[in-house]
Amino acid sequence: MRFMAFFIYSFNLIIIAIAYISSILEKSFFDSGFHTVATLITIILFIITFILKKACEDEYLGEHFKYQFRTLLIYLLIDIIWIIIFFMFFMFLVALFNDIRAIVSGVFLFYIGAILLVMLHIWFIYRNIKGIIYLITNKDL
Numbered sequence: 067m068r069f070m071a072f073f074i075y076s077f078n079l080i081i082i083a084i085a086y087i088s089s090i091l092e093k094s095f096f097d098s099g100f101h102t103v104a105t106l107i108t109i110i111l112f113i114i115t116f117i118l119k120k121a122c123e124d125e126y127l128g129e130h131f132k133y134q135f136r137t138l139l140i141y142l143l144i145d146i147i148w149i150i151i152f153f154m155f156f157m158f159l160v161a162l163f164n165d166i167r168a169i170v171s172g173v174f175l176f177y178i179g180a181i182l183l184v185m186l187h188i189w190f191i192y193r194n195i196k197g198i199i200y201l202i203t204n205k206d207l
Contacts, residue, residue: 108142109142112138129207141186148186
């Protein structure tokens with residue numbers, strides 16, 4: 067069970083790293099298809115963590131699985147809200163105005179969305195590194 071907790075923390079960090087590397091190599095932050103794949107993998111990890119949280123008898127590891135569960139839940143909710151707000155609202159602006167106002171508003175939303183997504187990923191990385199450190203040093207969360 068301890069290995070699974072460490073694996074989930076590490077895999078989360080690897081997913082974020084690959085997403086950013088693929089975005090840099092493709093020179094596009096939002097068009098990277100890996101963001102969709104990373105979200106799907108996160109959903110799978112969320113389900114695995116939920117199952118492990120229920121099955122874990124050790125209170126110490128159970129706290130780590132609860133921590134991972136909350137981290138993944140908040141990450142997924144914010145990610146889904148981000149997709150809905152910024153992509154759908156941008157499409158609404160383009161359909162509504164279909165001129166320079168839509169482009170200016172879309173560019174503004176693009177940068178706000180990029181900043182919020184980077185902040186979400188920094189928080190996600192922080193939570194996973196904190197979990198790994200606490201897991202290795204046998205501290206409670």
